Amino acid sequence: xxxxxxxxxxxxxxxxxxxxxxxxxxxxxxxxxxxxxxxxxxxxxxxxxxxxxxxxxxxxxxxxxxxxxxxxxxxxxxxxxxxxxxxxxxxxxxxxxxxxxxxxxxxxxxxxx
Amino acid sequence: xxxxxxxxxxxxxxxxxxxxxxxxxxxxxxxxxxxxxxxxxxxxxxxxxxxxxxxxxxxxxxxxxxxxxxxxxxxxxxxxxxxxxxxxxxxxxxxxxxxxxxxxxxxxxxx
Numbered sequence: 201x202x203x204x205x206x207x208x209x210x211x212x213x214x215x216x217x218x219x220x221x222x223x224x225x226x227x228x229x230x231x232x233x234x235x236x237x238x239x240x241x242x243x244x245x246x247x248x249x250x251x252x253x254x255x256x257x258x259x260x261x262x263x264x265x266x267x268x269x270x271x272x273x274x275x276x277x278x279x280x281x282x283x284x285x286x287x288x289x290x291x292x293x294x295x296x297x298x299x300x301x302x303x304x305x306x307x308x309x310x311x312x313x
Numbered sequence: 314x315x316x317x318x319x320x321x322x323x324x325x326x327x328x329x330x331x332x333x334x335x336x337x338x339x340x341x342x343x344x345x346x347x348x349x350x351x352x353x354x355x356x357x358x359x360x361x362x363x364x365x366x367x368x369x370x371x372x373x374x375x376x377x378x379x380x381x382x383x384x385x386x387x388x389x390x391x392x393x394x395x396x397x398x399x400x401x402x403x404x405x406x407x408x409x410x411x412x413x414x415x416x417x418x419x420x421x422x423x424x
Contacts, residue, residue, distance in 0.1 A: 204356075231410050243357075243400070243414040250410050258411070290356050300345050300404045302412055304356035 202226055204305035206291050212311045213281045221276040221308050223291030229303075231296035232274035234258075234266060236287040237307075243290070249274055250296065281312045315340040315405045319415035326391055326422050334386040334399055334418045342406025346384050348377050349400040351417070357400055391422045 204225045213219055225232065234246040245258030249268040263285060265277045274293075278285060288309050292302040318337045326332055338346065345364055349357035361370040363379040370377045374395060376387040386399055398419045402412040 233411075240416070242416045245411060248411065292356075294410065296410055299362075300410065300412070301347055301359050301362050302357075302402075303359060304349075306356050307354075 204291055204293055204303055206289075206305035206308050208308060209306065210309050212313065213278075214313055215282060217281050218277070218279050219281065220278075221289055221291075221310075222273070223275065223305060224273045225291075225293040225303070226272065227293060227295075227303065228271070229293035229295050230271070231294045232268065233292040233294075233302065234264075234274070234276045235290045235292065236260065236285075237290060238287050246276065246289075278310075281310075283312045286310060286312045315403060315408055315413045317401055317403055317413050317415035319399075319401050319418050321418060322416065323419045324421070326388075326420070328392055328422055328424050329390050331387070331389045331391070333388070334420070336384040336386070336401030336415055337382060338384070338401075338403045339382075340403045340405035340413070343403060344406055344409075345404040346379055347402045347404070347412065348384070348386055349402065351398045351400060360399075388420070391420075393422045393424050396420055396422045 207222045233248040235243045244260050247266040249255045252271045267275045291305040316339045320335045348360040351357045361377040366381045378385045398417045400417045402414045
């Protein structure tokens, strides 16, 4: 039982490049989330998926897109990376029916130069 | 609007020196308050869920309590391995499925 996994762990991009961050969970959770964490800003919600087939914007969605590929997988895409997107990105999931504690992945540290 | 404020931002303790971390919140219809521990370079790790005022949860040297306006994470006789950032989050009825996080308290325990 791996929990929530994320790939890659580290990534360096040049301004304007695109990339996709991958997230998968093996806990049969219904809802999945993407956050970014910046010093002094705490965890900020980018997008979430309450259930398979649905996605919604969070607090800071500009510059990002998401895909809920199936119940296990939720990806985050940066179409044209900007230095302001330098951050640590976390994926999380919850059961969403009787339990709402979120379980987090190990994070992806992204640097945009 | 749901809000969470944690204090202090940083706390330094000597090993064995007990203390408390505060999480003040405003939320319409609390459906759960959560405590997490985050080590440097890692994702937040779930510690506790509290649902109603008066509830308490314990795990080793940690004890979480809840009132109608705030939660406390009490650390009894801390050890250096308790050093981490502790995050508080709330789940409210107006934000179903979404947690609102505080900024966290960074705890350093010196031997």
